[in-house]
Amino acid sequence: PGLRDNALLAGALAEISGQPEPAQLLNVARQLLQGHVFLRVKGDARALLAEGKDLPLAIATRGDEQLVLAYSSGHALTKSVEADGDRDTSAMGQPVMALLKHVLAGPYAGVVLDHASDDARAVLPSALLERMVSEADPDLRIKTALSEKRTESTASTVAEAILAGAPLWIAVAQSEDGGPVGVAESRSATGERFLEVFSHPLELLALGRGDQPVPLQNEQLAKALVGDAGLTGLLVDPAGPWIRLTREHLTGLIALAD
Known part of the structure; x- marks a missing residue:
C-alpha cells in the first residue's frame, strides 16, 4: 500500500536456514527496529477504520499462545495469503514501534515474521520485544x-x-x-x-x-x-x-x- 519493503529486515531473515541461531535472531531483532512492517487484517482495513472499529490482526497460535503475524515485504505477505488461501484479508503498513507496543499491550506471546517464507522466518517472543522497546529511542x-x-x-x-x-x-x-x-x-x-x-x-x-x-x-x-x-x-x-x-x-x- 505505497510503502517500501523493509529490505534490511528481509535481508536479516534471508540469512536464516533451518533453526535460527541466537545471533541470527538478534540480527533480525535489530533490523526490525526501523521503518515499517506489513500486517494482515481480517476484512477491509480501510472500511473498519472508517467505522471506528478495531482492526483484527492475523495471528498464529502455538499451543495456548497467540502470535501476531507481520511481514518484511509485500512479497512475504503475498506468500502468506497464497499459503492459507484466506482472501478476505487486507494489507496495511504499520510503524514498527506502534506494532511492538500493540503486541506488548495485548494478550500476545510475540511476533512471527514472514511465517510463510520457508526458512526465512523468525519468532520474536514478547520478552525480547519488551527489551527492544524499553531500550529504544521512541522515535528511532x-x-x-x-x-x-x-x-x-x-x-x-x-x-x-x-x-x-x-x-x-x-x-x-x-x-x-x-x-x-x-x-x-x-x-x-x-x-x-x-x-x-x-x-x-x-x-x-x-x-x-x-x-x-x-x-x-x-x-x-x-x-x-x-x-x-x-x-x-x-x-x-x-x-x-x-x-x-x-x-x-x-x-x-x-x-x-x-
Whole structure:
C-alpha cells in the first residue's frame, strides 16, 4: 500500500536456514527496529477504520499462545495469503514501534515474521520485544536515518539526533585478569581512530564479540572526544548500516564538554 519493503529486515531473515541461531535472531531483532512492517487484517482495513472499529490482526497460535503475524515485504505477505488461501484479508503498513507496543499491550506471546517464507522466518517472543522497546529511542531517529538512502545531510541528521538526546551505548570489554576496562574503537584504512557507539544494545550484541553495552550520556561522550585528540570521531552502529561522524559533524556535541 505505497510503502517500501523493509529490505534490511528481509535481508536479516534471508540469512536464516533451518533453526535460527541466537545471533541470527538478534540480527533480525535489530533490523526490525526501523521503518515499517506489513500486517494482515481480517476484512477491509480501510472500511473498519472508517467505522471506528478495531482492526483484527492475523495471528498464529502455538499451543495456548497467540502470535501476531507481520511481514518484511509485500512479497512475504503475498506468500502468506497464497499459503492459507484466506482472501478476505487486507494489507496495511504499520510503524514498527506502534506494532511492538500493540503486541506488548495485548494478550500476545510475540511476533512471527514472514511465517510463510520457508526458512526465512523468525519468532520474536514478547520478552525480547519488551527489551527492544524499553531500550529504544521512541522515535528511532538514528536507525531511521541510517536505513534511508544516503544523502549529503545524513551525517548531520545523525549528529543532530545524538545532540538532541537519542540514546547511545559504547562497547566495554573487561580483561580476563581483571585489568583495565577496554572501550571498543575501529580504525579506517588510513589509520584514523573512531570510537564505536551503538543506537541500541542489540546493535552491539548482534556482533557476538562478548562486549557489554554501557549507556553513555552526551556530556561523557563530549569529554571522551575532547580528552583524546587522536580520535577522529564516531563510528555509529558498526554492524550496519553504519556511518562515520568526524569532529566537524560533532562540533555541537563537543561544545558540551566546556
